[in-house]
Amino acid sequence: MRVPSRNITGQVKAHALYWGFLAAKLAVAVALSGGILWFINVFFTPHTPLFHLNRYRFARDLAYTTLGGVWFLMSYGILYLAFWDQRYRCRTCLRRLLMPVETGSWSHMLRLGRPAMEYICPYGHGTLNIEELKIAGAIPPDWTEHGDIWSELFAAPTTGSGPGDTGKTEDR
Known part of the structure; x- marks a missing residue:
């Protein structure tokens, strides 16, 4: 995306x-x-x-x-x-970030990464990733901005974009 x-x-x-x-x-x-x-x-x-x-x-x-x-x-x-x-506020709409999600694992660090807590904006503007343990000093929180999710969800479907569509139209 x-x-x-x-x-x-x-x-x-x-x-x-x-x-x-x-x-x-x-x-x-x-x-x-x-x-x-x-x-x-x-x-x-x-x-x-x-x-x-x-x-x-x-x-x-x-x-x-x-x-x-x-x-x-x-x-x-x-x-x-x-x-x-x-x-803990969204950088775009200033609402409180909700839904804390734990990511990563110490026992599976090579596969999942280091443990962190991720907070999500309720309107989909972005996520805030905060490291759980700061071994290497002060690690600033990582704000990841997302695009407008509503425009993608309510976009008009294009012809031939489905999994079974070949792009050909039938004449009847």
Whole structure:
């Protein structure tokens, strides 16, 4: 099956949509994280005079410091989830990739290849192949773009293209 190539403007538009969606998710994550930090700073501001020792203020400072640490871990987690979610999205339509299929086998590696997990776009735009074990370092996921499967399925049948057709017509 020959995969038709898309024009350059279509490729640029798909890449801009993919990376723009990531930028929008990161902007929402940063805004959410900034809003939570603002809330922490407004309601839990520490009060520590420079040369004044007051041991009763330690509990309030400890709470603020703990909230700051929790905020940092939560912010990092939100950013990590944004990148992780983007990795498992279709490069064309931005839908989540579905139907994970295990390919390859360690016991039959010469015949089937190394183990990998393959995710498929529900609309047939492509597949994402992720290596199961990264022995040789960081192996980037392999995105394989497929052609328009619906145009092939709904194409008009041509005369003489069937297995029993000889291309001759009968006169009656």
